[in-house]
Amino acid sequence: MSRLLCCAIALVRGWTRLYTWRMEPPWRDDRRAEIESDLWEFHEDARRRGWSPERIAIHMLARLCGGMPHDLLWRLEYEHEPAHRRPSWLTAAAAAGAAGIAALWVMFLISTFVSLPPLPDSGAVVRVLTRALPAHEPPPPAPPPPPPR
Amino acid sequence: MRRKPGRLVPLEIAICLAAATLHQRGVAEFHGYEMAKTLGDAADTRLLTAYGTLYRALGRLEKMGLVTSRWEDPAVPARENRPGRRLYTLTALGEAAADGARGAAPASPPTRARRRLAPA
Numbered sequence: 612m613s614r615l616l617c618c619a620i621a622l623v624r625g626w627t628r629l630y631t632w633r634m635e636p637p638w639r640d641d642r643r644a645e646i647e648s649d650l651w652e653f654h655e656d657a658r659r660r661g662w663s664p665e666r667i668a669i670h671m672l673a674r675l676c677g678g679m680p681h682d683l684l685w686r687l688e689y690e691h692e693p694a695h696r697r698p699s700w701l702t703a704a705a706a707a708g709a710a711g712i713a714a715l716w717v718m719f720l721i722s723t724f725v726s727l728p729p730l731p732d733s734g735a736v737v738r739v740l741t742r743a744l745p746a747h748e749p750p751p752p753a754p755p756p757p758p759p760r
Numbered sequence: 761m762r763r764k765p766g767r768l769v770p771l772e773i774a775i776c777l778a779a780a781t782l783h784q785r786g787v788a789e790f791h792g793y794e795m796a797k798t799l800g801d802a803a804d805t806r807l808l809t810a811y812g813t814l815y816r817a818l819g820r821l822e823k824m825g826l827v828t829s830r831w832e833d834p835a836v837p838a839r840e841n842r843p844g845r846r847l848y849t850l851t852a853l854g855e856a857a858a859d860g861a862r863g864a865a866p867a868s869p870p871t872r873a874r875r876r877l878a879p880a
Contacts (some may be wrong), residue, residue, distance in 0.1 A: 623811070641846070644831075645792055646811055648843040652793035653808075655842075670807070678812025685816040 613664035619671040620650060626675060630682045634689060766824065771809070771817045773861045774799055776826060779850040780858040791845040792818065818848060826854035 627646045631639040650671070657667045689695055768776070778798040782790050790798070792815060796808040821827045827848045837844040850858070 627811075642815065644844060645815055645846050648791065648845050649793045649796070649811060651843050652791070652845075653796075656793070656797070673807055674810045676810070677807075678810030678814070678816075681810065681812035681816045683812075685812065685819065 613668065616664040616668040616671075619668035619675075620654075623650060623671055623675050626679070626682070630686050634686075635695065638689065768857060768861075769817070771799075771813065772821055772826075773857070774802070775817060775821060776850065776854050776858040777861055778802055779827065779848070780855055783850055783855075789847040789849050791847055795848070821854065822848075824853075826851055826857055 623646065627643055631642050634642075653671070654667060657670070662670075775795060778795060779790060781802075782794075782798060787794075795818070796814055799814075800806075800808045818827065818829075822829055827850055829846050829848045832845050832847055834844060
């Protein structure tokens with residue numbers, strides 16, 4: 612199996628997992644199993660007809676991309692069905708929680724910037740570095756002994 | 761785009777017609793890929809109907825009572841070493857819809873777009 616074909620199959624599976632995420636198990640598992648069956652049937656059929664792995668992969672990707680809007684609409688229809696609709700208090704609580712976390716994060720950022728000491732001017736930094744650097748340098752070599760007389 | 765409840769889109773009509781044709785050939789039950797292939801053959805297209813388009817349409821047809829579905833006995837795919845198939849059957853209501861579609865458009869030629877791509 613070519614790398615492109617592996618990639619195409621992984622993309623189809625990944626996308627199916629993504630748009631069926633957090634659905635009720637019967638719906639989610641049925642759709643995933645159905646796509647898995649289609650992938651297998653198509654791959655076997657195309658292989659029997661002598662298609663190259665690249666051609667199979669491109670065909671799979673085209674079928675994937677062409678159906679993406681319908682996948683999303685299908686998911687939206689599922690969400691709008693009264694049986695699957697989440698209670699409004701749960702949605703409101705989730706939204707309030709997210710807003711609270713965002714507010715806390717913004718407050719933390721603001722307080723961090725406000726409490727930071729001002730940056731020193733560049734002249735002072737250079738002076739500090741000039742003073743500090745010689746301490747880290749190796750000691751100068753000993754002077755040569757005086758020449759014999 | 762909001763569709764009128766109970767109204768069939770072209771792909772759903774095509775599925776009913778294809779299922780009725782398969783039934784006449786002695787294939788009472790079909791799976792998703794088989795339907796995609798039948799639709800592709802009927803429309804003389806290279807590209808099969810997209811995954812999302814096909815399975816959403818099949819789901820809607822099932823909801824409307826035009827097809828029913830069941831998962832095949834797990835022993836069969838286990839024996840053949842392949843994933844299980846969801847098998848669809850056209851109901852009497854579906855056959856009536858196919859008959860109605862045949863009567864409504866007996867000889868309408870497919871459009872240029874539908875000649876290249878599977879009906880959506």
